[in-house]
Amino acid sequence: MTETPPAIGLARGLTNYGDPDFARYLRLSMARSMGYSGDLLKKPVVGIATTASEFNNCHRGVPELVAAVKRGVLAAGGLPLEFPTISLGEVFLNPTSLFFRNLMAMDTEEMIRGQPMDAVVLVGGCDKTVPAQLMGAVSAGLPTVQVVTGPMMTGRWRGERLGACTDCRRFWAKFRAGEVDDATIEEVEGNLATTAGTCAVMGTASTMASLAEALGILLPGTAAIPAVHADRIRAAEASGAAALALARAGTTIRDIVTPKSVENALRVLLAIGGSTNAIIHLTAIAGRAGIPIPLAKLNELSDTTPVLVDLKPTGPFYMEDLHAAGGIGAVLRELRPLLHLDCMTVTGETLGQRLDAEPGFVDRAVVRPLAEPLQPQGGLVALFGSLAPRGAILKRAAADSKLFEHEGRAVVFSSLEDLSARIDDPDLDVTADDVLVLQNAGPLSPSGMPEAGYLPIPQKLARAGVKDMLRISDARMSGTAYGTIVLHVTPDSASGGPLGLVRDGDRIRVSVRDRRIDLLVDQAELARRAEASPPAPANPARGYARLYRREVLLADQGCDFDFLLETPGRP
Structure with missing residues (x-):
């Protein structure tokens, strides 16, 4: 038979x-x-997930990329069919784009599953869009290629080179300190984001594009191509052809996203001084394949992975410079002795075979040799202790090393509203040696874990010349931000974590050397405070917010929904 x-x-x-x-x-x-035609309808189908939206400036070029993917599929003998999904424009969403990431992942997964396609090309770019697409695609399990929109080009203003959004934070800090006036800040506003594309620095969008290339799910050499460069369109066309080749070979995303490729991506994250958000996103992507990323593993890799890339927010360069300097391929070649070279990529080659190709020019001012790194250890480190039993994250590549071993007095803000109301109060009892603490900004808070971890320097300190101080929260921080900031404290305040028990005047000790973050308050006093704490807020009455509140996991599990993991189960 x-x-x-x-x-x-x-x-x-x-x-x-x-x-x-x-x-x-x-x-x-x-x-x-x-x-x-009847002949075309008999061909294999490559679905193209399109995320164009007028609420997403980063995706202005998506229609052109989709058209190029279609050309690539048609030329390779397939039928391209585009379909829309949710689009997440970082600055246009309330309360935060992370809140909607899992919804977009569900949308992407179900549309891939529910519609007839042999392979899928994911076209996205803005911060939470790429992780949402990859989360959904890993769960759906088809042959998959990711295409990113690419970073903006920088602009020029009064002899300075500007790029969103690190420079926007730099000028906003000057404005808060009284160093620039209203007219100047408005002029800067009009010169920060002058082309299509994602932020021009190593923010979350560029970090996730870099990790997608490191995972092998993005075509080699395409993570850093500027959005307005003709090579970006050619890369989209080649991606369409690659997706059809994967379908014919029977190679799915699960053959590419493996424990070894995830470890490669972590190495790249550490070497490029990438966004802290990427830990959450990569954990969520890996979790869809049943691959855990313990924060202790992050530290193990960080201790043996040097920082090689000198981009803003930690260095002077931008993504367009990384592209011209050799791109992520140059970084991978330097990291070669530390990588798993047998990982499969969307080209049908292993990572090792890809890196055997002629390397071409590398600008050593932008991508340093492995033997001459910018920093001997990785850009991120996880801290554990009585204040963060399940971990917290510090981007040490963007921090002041003078604060790596620090003990100070807590100045506590109980919510985002409290922070907004009091941070610039001239009567605020605060000094540069204190520790700013923000509570109730984690995944289970009403704010949905916003990028509020970049607590502003109190205005009276900023005007006195203070540029940095230790800040701690259960929130996130934009990948474009900088400073000595401890994030993702887990468990978060809203789930009853110790962070919610901190009071003004408590002593907090941070030791990057020992990977510790501790609240120096005895357990009896903490138990008393916990007993007196107000009850957790009621679940939302309906809709997606209710689902989110019921199912969202904490930062150490990627803030995914429990029921969407390959192996569901809360700690």
């Missing part, structure tokens, strides 16, 4: 009318109404 060959193209996943032959007949008749 001969086996029936597996269905391909529009014959896959037929709508259930109780009659498969009728379902195929009806589907093809409706497809013909869109003007496709």
